[in-house]
Amino acid sequence: xxxxxxxxxxxxxxxxxxxxxxxxRFLKAFIPxxxxxxxxxxxxxxxxxxxxxxxxxxxxxxxxxxxxxxACGMAFVIAQGNLDFSMGAVAxxxxxxxxRAAGIDPLLAAPVALLVGLVVGAVNGIVHAxxxxxxxxxxxxxxxxxxxxxxxxxxxxxxxxxxxMLSWDNTLLKLGTLIVLLAVGAIAFEFTRFGKHSKAIGxxxxxxxxxGVAVRKMKILSFMATGLTAGIVGFFAVVRxxxxxxxxxxxxxxxxxxxxxxxxxxxxxxxxxxxxSVFIGSVMVAILVNGMTMWGLGTLVQQxxxxxxxxxxxxxxxxxxxxxxxx
Amino acid sequence: xxxxxxxxxxxxxxxxxxxxxxxxxxxxxxFPSTDPTxxxxxxxxxxxxxxxxxxxxxxxxxxSSPEASIASVERLITAGAQGLIVMPMADSMLPRxxxxxxxxxxxxxxxxxxxxxxxxxxxxxASPYYVGNCYEDETAAGYNITKMLAQQGVKNLAxxxxxxxxxxxxxxxxxxxxxxxxxxIKVVGEIRNIQQASDATKAIESLLATYPELDGVFxxxxxxxxxxxxxxKGLDNHGKAGKVKLARIDFYAEMTEAxxxxxxxxxxxxxxxxxxMFATAMAVNAVMGKPLSRTPFSLTVNFxxxxxxxxxxxYFKYVEGAVPVxxxxxxxxxxxxxxxxxxxxxxxxxLAASYSIDDVIKRHKDLVK
Numbered sequence: 001x002x003x004x005x006x007x008x009x010x011x012x013x014x015x016x017x018x019x020x021x022x023x024x025r026f027l028k029a030f031i032p033x034x035x036x037x038x039x040x041x042x043x044x045x046x047x048x049x050x051x052x053x054x055x056x057x058x059x060x061x062x063x064x065x066x067x068x069x070x071a072c073g074m075a076f077v078i079a080q081g082n083l084d085f086s087m088g089a090v091a092x093x094x095x096x097x098x099x100r101a102a103g104i105d106p107l108l109a110a111p112v113a114l115l116v117g118l119v120v121g122a123v124n125g126i127v128h129a130x131x132x133x134x135x136x137x138x139x140x141x142x143x144x145x146x147x148x149x150x151x152x153x154x155x156x157x158x159x160x161x162x163x164x165m166l167s168w169d170n171t172l173l174k175l176g177t178l179i180v181l182l183a184v185g186a187i188a189f190e191f192t193r194f195g196k197h198s199k200a201i202g203x204x205x206x207x208x209x210x211x212g213v214a215v216r217k218m219k220i221l222s223f224m225a226t227g228l229t230a231g232i233v234g235f236f237a238v239v240r241x242x243x244x245x246x247x248x249x250x251x252x253x254x255x256x257x258x259x260x261x262x263x264x265x266x267x268x269x270x271x272x273x274x275x276x277s278v279f280i281g282s283v284m285v286a287i288l289v290n291g292m293t294m295w296g297l298g299t300l301v302q303q304x305x306x307x308x309x310x311x312x313x314x315x316x317x318x319x320x321x322x323x324x325x326x327x
Numbered sequence: 328x329x330x331x332x333x334x335x336x337x338x339x340x341x342x343x344x345x346x347x348x349x350x351x352x353x354x355x356x357x358f359p360s361t362d363p364t365x366x367x368x369x370x371x372x373x374x375x376x377x378x379x380x381x382x383x384x385x386x387x388x389x390x391s392s393p394e395a396s397i398a399s400v401e402r403l404i405t406a407g408a409q410g411l412i413v414m415p416m417a418d419s420m421l422p423r424x425x426x427x428x429x430x431x432x433x434x435x436x437x438x439x440x441x442x443x444x445x446x447x448x449x450x451x452x453a454s455p456y457y458v459g460n461c462y463e464d465e466t467a468a469g470y471n472i473t474k475m476l477a478q479q480g481v482k483n484l485a486x487x488x489x490x491x492x493x494x495x496x497x498x499x500x501x502x503x504x505x506x507x508x509x510x511x512i513k514v515v516g517e518i519r520n521i522q523q524a525s526d527a528t529k530a531i532e533s534l535l536a537t538y539p540e541l542d543g544v545f546x547x548x549x550x551x552x553x554x555x556x557x558x559x560k561g562l563d564n565h566g567k568a569g570k571v572k573l574a575r576i577d578f579y580a581e582m583t584e585a586x587x588x589x590x591x592x593x594x595x596x597x598x599x600x601x602x603x604m605f606a607t608a609m610a611v612n613a614v615m616g617k618p619l620s621r622t623p624f625s626l627t628v629n630f631x632x633x634x635x636x637x638x639x640x641x642y643f644k645y646v647e648g649a650v651p652v653x654x655x656x657x658x659x660x661x662x663x664x665x666x667x668x669x670x671x672x673x674x675x676x677x678l679a680a681s682y683s684i685d686d687v688i689k690r691h692k693d694l695v696k
Contacts, residue, residue, distance in 0.1 A: 048404070050407075055405055055431075055623050056403075056405045058401070059398075059401050059402060059405050062398075062401070104623055107627070114546070151520065154490070154491075155491060156493025157490045157492040157493075157519075158393070158416070158417050158419075158490055158491070158492035159492075160418065160419025160444070160492070161419060162419060163446060163447070163450065166422050166423065166426070169423070170347055238393060240394070240397065241391040241392075241393040241394040241397050241419075241420050241423060241424065242393065242417075242419040242420050242421075242423050243416075243417045243418070243419040243420055243492070245394070245417070245492075246490060247390055247391060247394075247489065248392070248394060250390065250392075258449050260621055290402075293386060293402050294402070294406055296385070
């Protein structure tokens, strides 16, 4: 074990690089930007300029908004080399409880959604970090549980919001929320102990432990971050549609994951994780979905394209020296 | 030479683009399915738009949910739709749709649904861009089908339906409740929110295990393709296909074979291909600058009731066959004010009330081979 550690340290820190490593790193670093420019130009061209037309601004903002918020929280989990498959279910559960709370008082909706997200996230973190259940199992199980709980909360139907809450779905509020979350997330990810320790855990967890990182605490905090962002998405989703349903928030985890991977975040996490992937990836996903729809590609073809892109993004970003993907 | 060629190409492009474009664009939300009945809905909507000289823009919602419907409406508006029809999953999504259509100055109508919530109804009907809705007497359909099952000896009934909050299903269930009370039928189980066909097989098997006395299954509403064959599989696995009476509101592709095999016992439907047609016509008239009414109005469409393979075969031949239930000429002369100034909400309602298999056979007996 010591000799393995020493060999790894030598690979990573003595600067000995294989031939062709530098151009490969350059490509990896700039592929997200090149990808973004490419799909922007491509889809704007095939759609005859409609993609970037002013009337498409709100649909694009709406698409970017939910994905970017989800990716903000997911970034910390991924940086640690973990996965969270419960985000969509958390968003749906938060939306359902927010809708119920709004029936009592509309002002309760947002706090309830955020609190639900935080609590569920904490439970996920505790189950993974303290009970040592692998993250994908813990969060997958949580998503099944929440799926059942949502049906109970909704009484097998859906709940409408008071009409007065319609005005809460407005551009300024959404843009403001997005900017604040991106700013806070970027600062936390790149400049705070939380972010740096998350990357350290993702790089080598045993090293992180030996370096004095409070690994369990960081893991719980990261899942609370995804829970919080899922709660925010759930709140805004229910305000937008006016209704909480059993499938509100569905697919959020895959959209967030796709966005992060397209934005250049390695699925194995670690030191190469960058917060910029949240924004770049979210914009790419939004342009992709919006552009394909405008172009007239059917849902099934869109799913196929998304799947292929997911595989390519994982293949390009996967750090093969850090093979324990799921911790 | 190059300049001349360039000029010719430009002129050709102008001519082609001018001749390729219709007078207006109309948005249609399609179904992510190859089910012939669902395709027939899309086709009849396209027929109306084409008859009026418009172009169709399509979008497929990613799910049967209010969020997906709203996102679909948004995309259609962004793609340039000047009119569209909406099938709302819940009343509470309508204020959002109303606002989006008003801001974009898009005329819209509702198909297959009424608005139950009085506050939302008032808000929607106050919009100058909302033209009205087309719907069926769902309560009567729920009642009549349950009555048919009672007449066939059903005493213990299971319901397969969709999540609460959908006004169509709620009205059907109200009719069922009335009929079960009147005819002494017990509802032993209710399954909601089936997302795929295999869930239906598991659900019916679970019901059969829990209630061996089950002798009737009523598919009240479902957005799942292939739900009836999936239910029949479940019944067949327990040797109950044909013994447990099966009924459904909404016709489906394999219906004739099911009646022949005596595994299907009562259905109501036929509205799927005319309701959206009328709703589209209502909105298209407004888009063309010839609104039928200054205020929103409602149209009621008849259900057809089918109890035999012969009736089912006739339905598919004449109503969902190669010739659309109304041809483009019929649509222009009977539904579009731009082509016939005598078209009014009353004349459309009279047309909707006359809808039946016999009516379609009478009109198309020389067209259908």
